Amino acid sequence: xxAISEIRGKIPSIPxxxxxxxxGILKREYLDHRTGFITVPLVFAAxxxxxxxxxxxxxxxxxxxxxIDNIHVNGDNVTAxxxxxxxxxxxxxxxxxxxxxxxxxxxLMFPILMIIPFVITFGLxxxxxxxxxxxxxxxxxxxxxxxxxxxxxKLFAIAVMGPAIIVGIAALVQLFAMVVGSVFGxxxxxxxxxxxxxxxxxxxxxxxxxxxxxxxxxxxxPVLGWFMAVSAFAPRAPLLVAAVPIAxxxxxxxxxxxxxxxxxxxxxxxxxxxxxxxxxxxIKVFGSDNPHIDGPFLGDAWDRLSQGFASxxxxxxxxxxxxxIAGAIYLRRYNV
Amino acid sequence: MTTVIEARNLGKSYGKFRALDGxxxxxxxxxxxxxxxxxxxxxxxxxxxxxxxTRYDGELKVMGKNPSTNRAKLMEDVCFISDVATxxxxxxxxxxxxxxxxxxxxxxxxxxxxYLSRTTVPLDKKVRKLSKGMITQTHLAVIMAIDAKxxxxxxxxLGLDIIFRKGFYASLLEEYFDKHxxxxxxxxxxxxxxxxxxxxMFIRDGEMVxxxxxxxxxxxxxxxxxxQEDAGKARALDPIFEQKAFGKVNFVYxxxxxxxxxxxxxxxxxxxxxxxxxxxxxxxx
Numbered sequence: 233x234x235a236i237s238e239i240r241g242k243i244p245s246i247p248x249x250x251x252x253x254x255x256g257i258l259k260r261e262y263l264d265h266r267t268g269f270i271t272v273p274l275v276f277a278a279x280x281x282x283x284x285x286x287x288x289x290x291x292x293x294x295x296x297x298x299x300i301d302n303i304h305v306n307g308d309n310v311t312a313x314x315x316x317x318x319x320x321x322x323x324x325x326x327x328x329x330x331x332x333x334x335x336x337x338x339x340l341m342f343p344i345l346m347i348i349p350f351v352i353t354f355g356l357x358x359x360x361x362x363x364x365x366x367x368x369x370x371x372x373x374x375x376x377x378x379x380x381x382x383x384x385x386k387l388f389a390i391a392v393m394g395p396a397i398i399v400g401i402a403a404l405v406q407l408f409a410m411v412v413g414s415v416f417g418x419x420x421x422x423x424x425x426x427x428x429x430x431x432x433x434x435x436x437x438x439x440x441x442x443x444x445x446x447x448x449x450x451x452x453x454p455v456l457g458w459f460m461a462v463s464a465f466a467p468r469a470p471l472l473v474a475a476v477p478i479a480x481x482x483x484x485x486x487x488x489x490x491x492x493x494x495x496x497x498x499x500x501x502x503x504x505x506x507x508x509x510x511x512x513x514x515i516k517v518f519g520s521d522n523p524h525i526d527g528p529f530l531g532d533a534w535d536r537l538s539q540g541f542a543s544x545x546x547x548x549x550x551x552x553x554x555x556x557i558a559g560a561i562y563l564r565r566y567n568v
Numbered sequence: 569m570t571t572v573i574e575a576r577n578l579g580k581s582y583g584k585f586r587a588l589d590g591x592x593x594x595x596x597x598x599x600x601x602x603x604x605x606x607x608x609x610x611x612x613x614x615x616x617x618x619x620x621x622t623r624y625d626g627e628l629k630v631m632g633k634n635p636s637t638n639r640a641k642l643m644e645d646v647c648f649i650s651d652v653a654t655x656x657x658x659x660x661x662x663x664x665x666x667x668x669x670x671x672x673x674x675x676x677x678x679x680x681x682x683y684l685s686r687t688t689v690p691l692d693k694k695v696r697k698l699s700k701g702m703i704t705q706t707h708l709a710v711i712m713a714i715d716a717k718x719x720x721x722x723x724x725x726l727g728l729d730i731i732f733r734k735g736f737y738a739s740l741l742e743e744y745f746d747k748h749x750x751x752x753x754x755x756x757x758x759x760x761x762x763x764x765x766x767x768x769m770f771i772r773d774g775e776m777v778x779x780x781x782x783x784x785x786x787x788x789x790x791x792x793x794x795x796q797e798d799a800g801k802a803r804a805l806d807p808i809f810e811q812k813a814f815g816k817v818n819f820v821y822x823x824x825x826x827x828x829x830x831x832x833x834x835x836x837x838x839x840x841x842x843x844x845x846x847x848x849x850x851x852x853x
Contacts, residue, residue, distance in 0.1 A: 256670025263663060264656075370654040371707075373621060374647060375671045378640035565639075566623055 253377055254385055261359075261389035262397075268351040269394045273401040276344050280405050288416045331527045333432045338441065338528045340409060341402035348395045348445060355390035356459035357470040360564055369564075379565040383460065387557065391456060395445045403438045436529060443533035450537060451546075452501050453553025461556045464563035501549060570597040572718050572750045573618060577626035579774075580613050587613040589774035590626060597717065598747040600764055603754045604844050605771035611754045612650075614771065615722050618752070619648055631717060644674060647711045648720035653703050657696035661689060661706055668710055680713035683743070701732035708736060712744050719744070721753040733757065737764055758841040768840055770847055777847060782840075789838045791820045792829050802832050809846030820846045 251258075262269060338345070360383070363369035372382065410428050417424025433440075449456060459474055466473040482495045540546030573595040580588040588610045595601055605611045617624040620639030628635060633642050655664060661684070668675050684691065687705045695703055704725065711719060719740075725733040741764050745751060755761055768785060770778035780788070794802040799817045803810070805828060807819035820838055821829060829835050838846070 251670075253671045256667050259670070260659075260663075260667050264658060366657055367651055367654045368656040370621075370648075370650045371656060373619075373639070374643060374650070375668065376640050376643035376673070377671050381640075566621075 253381065257377065257382065257385040258389050258393060261386060262393070264359075265351070265355055265390065265394055268347070268355060269397045270401070273344050273347055273398045276347065277401050277405045280343060281408050284405075284409050284412050288412050329431060330433050331529070334437045334440070334528050337406050337432060337437055341399075341406060341441075344398060344402040344405060345441070348398055351394050351398065352391055352449075352456070353459065354471075355394065356387070356456055357463050357474060359386045359390060360460065360463035360560065361466055361470045364567075380561050383464075383557065383561045383564055387456065387460060391449045392442075392446055396442045399438055399441045399445070402441075403434070406432075406434070406437075433529070440527070440529035440531075440533060443530050444528055444536065447533045447537045450550065451540065454501055454549050454556065455498070455553075457553040457556025457560070460560035461563065464560040465567060497545075497549075571595070571629075572597050572631060573752070574629040575618075575626065576628075578614065578617060578628050579625045580610075580617060580622065581625075586774050588617070588624070591771075591774075591776040593769070593776060593779050595750060595752065595767075597750050599766045600745060600751045600753065601767045601769055602758070602761055602765040602840070603752060603769045603771060604758055604840065605754070606848060609771045610774040611771050612722055613774075615648075615650065615720055615752070615754065619646065619650070619720060621650075644672070645716050646718045646720065647714050647716040648722070649704075649707055649711065649724040650720070650722045651726075653700065655695045655703055655707055658694060660692055660694050661698075662691040664695065664706065664710065665691075668714075672714060674715040675710075676713045676715070678713075680709040683709040683712055683739075701728050704728060704732060704736060708739060712739070717749055719749065719751045721751065721755075723755055724753070725755065725757070733760055737761060740764070758844060759839065762840045765840070770844060772848060785840075785843065786837055788823050789820065789843055790824075790826065790829065790835050791818055791838045791842070792833045792835055793818050794832045798832055805829065805832075809849065 360369075363372060373379075410432060413428050414425035416422075417428075458478075459470075462470050462474040478498070482492070482498075485491055485494050540550075571594050573593075575594075576592050577590040578588060578592065579586065579590040591614070603611050603614070613622065616622040617628060618630055618635060620630075620635030620637075620642060623636055630642055631645050635642055659667070665677055665680055668680075669677050684706070687702070687709075689698065689702045689705050689709075695706065698706065707724075725736050728736070737760065740751065745764075753761060753765075762782075765782055767781050768778060769776060778785075792802065793813070793816050795816055799810075802817065802819045805819075805821065805824050807824075808822045809820040811818045819832075820842065826835055
């Protein structure tokens, strides 16, 4: 763990406090959530880097599951002729190649990206609650910062800034994998390096991932708002206070109405990544019906968001989320 | 004379309980006002209303602003230490200064560092690693570095030892207070702040029973230690409080001619704590 602290210590501190009040609050939130934003992802990244290295150089001649003795491109075994394989890949539709590579890289980063929902859930549930519990809200409130700015900055820090940092760490793992892949190719005499560096998306993928996370957050706004409101009023155990009414509502609906509208609505909100609710309120799985909205890129994020614009349910849910956040601001203001 | 706090019928209820029962007062600039009251008397409720931390009924203006709707703007000119140890325990002292510097337009980091340099507070330690006294010194350093007009202190030295408490008030008086600032302070250690106060306000059961300058209080109230046999004469002069002590009886009077009292014994000034007890237990005005 000390190596991680050392790395963390070497990360240049961003002069956020030069960015005025919001910058000061964001820096404070970064310091408060460093374990979730930095330490845990770095530990995951370190393990993944070891795994990638081990697989490539000390294990079974594999690179990310690619068996060097048995490589297929679109069904053709190209193990004997890598030049041909690369050519086949290069001849593929560029957009779908980039998308395929993007999805593959997102899958590579998945273990680190999976930290994000936990960081958001526990971050939002704890942020206002902990301030009350350790009485520090009295210090924050002695500063000329409005409760609205305070709560919205916390929401931004936890739901956008933190995930963006985590994507950054996941990106380092991707870059590391690309370097290892290039060296692996050289050792095994496969012209992989130029293919990797020409075709694997980097910045566009990372920005796309961040944009998709923001869109997911908008889809899940009622849940994020609920977490913040609970954080502002829960007398203790905010996770329990947040979960019990939701579980209770689902159970009561199932028992007395024999339906699951609330659960399916919640599922739709939480899984904007994979599901969408169309104008009629039915849940559809992305993919077959919407082949253009299955990637992790910027355009996919926009498609994912704009899908909602036509649906009344989207606007209702977003308004509900905004209302709950407004409730959290109100409670922060007067719940001394 | 500029008015810093102006309250008209200031009240606050928690359900049926009336924590603050429509009090009215004005506090001008350049004063140090001690707000004295028993636990649950309504002191903190009043201060929270002044600081925009709670809703209230009645009218309240602090620095000409409505604290309920204008807290953020108000905090540019108002500082407070409400409760001890509210500094974020997970932050380092230097990070606390960074934060305040980034959000407060009237914070001067050099002033804070200068004050801290005269203490043993380490800048690179987390607040949770500091002693209670050091945490208070850190908070005081922040407060002193903010060019505010009003400072509100609600039990700022609770749980500190006598040396820290004395140092705290000495610093406030010597390095912070001037005629352009007002300090409102509550504490149970009345004797320790009595000498720095310019005014005293007593609150009992949500009502303001005394709000006067210390000079006026000294003029109005006095105490006389009377022999047992003269107790009857002393009672005839309508004391607000009496207490047996060392075979004698101590009587506290409000506004009684001192020439009459001289005949009963030596007249002494009444300490604020004694006066408070007289008010709370005597029950007479």
